Amino acid sequence: MTQSTNNTASTAEGWTNPLRDPRDLRLPRIAGPCSIVIFGVTGDLSRKKLLPAIYDLANRGLLPPSFGLTGFARRDWSEDQFKAFVRENVEARCRTPFRENTWKQLADGIRFVQGAFDDPQAFARLSDTVSELDRERGTRGNHAFYMSVPPRAFPVVSRQLADCGLARSAEGAWRRVIIEKPFGHDLQSAKELDRVVSEVFDPSSVFRIDHYLGKETVQNLLALRFANAMYEPIWNANYVDHVQITMAEDIGVAGRAGYYDGIGAARDVIQNHLLQLMALTAMEEPVSFRADDLTAEKTKLLSAVRLPRDLAAHTARGQYAAGWQGSHEVAGYLDEKGIDPNSTTETYAAIRLDIDTRRWAGVPFYLRCGKRLGKRVTEIAVVFKRAPHLPFESTATRELGKNAIVIRVQPDEGVTIRFGAKVPGGTSMEVRDVSMDFSYGQSFTESSPEAYERLILDVLLGDPPLFPTTREVELSWKILDPIEQFWATLGQPQPYRSGTWGPAEADEMLARDGRQWRMP
Structure with missing residues (x-):
């Protein structure tokens, strides 16, 4: 079924979502093609909150079919082992009912990159993985990087993303970084951290999470x-x-x-x-x-x-x-x-x-x-x-x-x-x-x-x-x-x-x- 552009909402990237009508705020806000990369994906926050939340969004129909999820961690895991880890935590903590068809669609876009934050080769593999998602899942160059890591790791991860070319996007696409609290431990450290992150990401692309x-x-x-x-x-x-x-x-x-x-x-x-x-x-x-x-x-x-x-x-x-x-x-x-x-x-x-x-x-x-x-x-x-x-x-x-x-x-x-x-x-x-x-x-x-x-x-x-x-x-x-x-x-x-x-x-x-x- 084709709808006129007067009845659809378009994102800044040009992707048209027929389920979003700007005249009716009651309709769900659905994300366009994109992926999330989670650093520290094996930690408590990821296991207990982030992975279940991503599944629940998918289960509610708020993530597109062309969605990807990449985990980055030190664990020497295969992709199948990582998928099993994600499923275990999703089944244990998801808010909405667990459905096999939702899981299959989500699992098809799951990837895993093994490495340390100070390893340039690991970030080169991450860059290849993100490009693969663009080709195979249609994520269109839109990627968010979730730093579920200690604050001391923010600068090194940010610089690695810059060095491997992941921090900047092609025209018409976006890159965003999500930073967990605490943002610094005092005013001076907060300013220094902001300076480092802003050198890598456009300030409008930096999202500081306060879950409250x-x-x-x-x-x-x-x-x-x-x-x-x-x-x-x-x-x-x-x-x-x-x-x-x-x-x-x-x-x-x-x-x-x-x-x-x-x-x-x-x-x-x-x-x-x-x-x-x-x-x-x-x-x-x-x-x-x-x-x-x-x-x-x-x-x-x-x-x-x-x-x-x-x-x-x-x-x-x-x-x-x-x-x-x-x-x-x-x-x-x-x-x-x-x-x-x-x-x-x-x-x-x-x-x-x-x-x-x-x-x-x-x-x-x-x-x-x-x-x-x-x-x-x-x-x-x-x-x-x-x-x-x-x-x-x-x-x-x-x-x-x-x-x-x-x-x-x-x-x-x-x-x-x-x-x-x-x-x-x-x-x-x-x-x-x-x-x-x-x-x-x-x-x-x-x-x-x-x-x-x-x-x-x-x-x-x-x-x-x-x-x-x-x-x-x-x-x-x-x-x-x-x-x-x-x-x-x-x-x-x-x-x-x-x-x-x-x-x-x-x-x-x-x-x-x-x-x-x-x-x-």
Whole structure:
């Protein structure tokens, strides 16, 4: 069946996709002919997230028949052995049903290249493999390179791609690079890393992954704020008392000691995930949700962040000690395998930030994250001021707290609104906190795609709204670097028992402001 060009959407490469009509945003966005090369394909991220996400995209019909997947690793594997590895991890972790016909189509485009990152011959073989996919699968010179590798490997892989000619594409095709966090370990290293990557790839072709921005609930934050008339008028300092953004984990370092020790909770989570969540929570309404417009508002917001004058009073850090996680006794951080027993790396971090804008002047933002805490939860809590006048007896409102809107990012995605309501029965007026809850799982029959599905598809489409820019990364490090430099002068972090909610100084930090942490 032939359709007129008025009813189709064309990519920049000239490939016409009859299933994409720009007049109907409900239709699926389907990638054009292309391939992905995954460096570090045998690692945890690839096994647990990337390979299942690629299969699920194919299973949902969002990848074209002319799609290729190439793994690059040290393993001395044949192509069949690599395909078996991919299938094993896909079957174990795919979100959608496993179908043999989907697998066969995907497997026909799977390739494997054995080699080390510093081996030019391995990259020559990779170049040959990519050319083979162009000829045999029709990928048309469109290739994305996913660096699922430690940050220290980014420069060497980038230079190897340049030397073998893979970083630049022929006219009408594209090459893109996907970089996992952390992007540097401070402002200086981030700038140096950006310089190296930008020498190889055009800046518009560099996609910095922050998987939190691909979560449905994070995107729903924008819908909550800007699609509803009831919230935006009160989303400011006139009504908001403070904001708490929490990312709590109930696990320890669990096999990540080599990466985590020396990095710590603030660099691992606050610099990227939590500052991005804060930017989306507090930014002004963008002109549109195109990448440039979203970036403009997030950049303005991050530029207006002010650190507390007294870092000792308004930051806190801790290190988990032995304790109980549920019914299991667990070791402390310093007793974990691979951790230096004298390590001063924090596993808990909390900071107060202020935003010097008309909307948020005087409203503190409290960011906290940690491992071995009471439960696994990520949430944004916008806590409102008390009503200016309560025409009730004092005994009637003694159990009444502050109103709050809580956006639950994980694991139970949704939104909770907390407000006061009369307790039924009796003749006296008694007001108590109640909650009104929206849950994704109960309100929608569609299952939410994994964040990596959304983000990988966005890379293949060349659609970058959910990817932090160089400027955002640099502003985030400018916020965190002074705090890290201050902490480096303090020695050992304060211990806290595993299974609790962090060190005592974190509670003291809020108590100084007359507030307390929410109990998720």
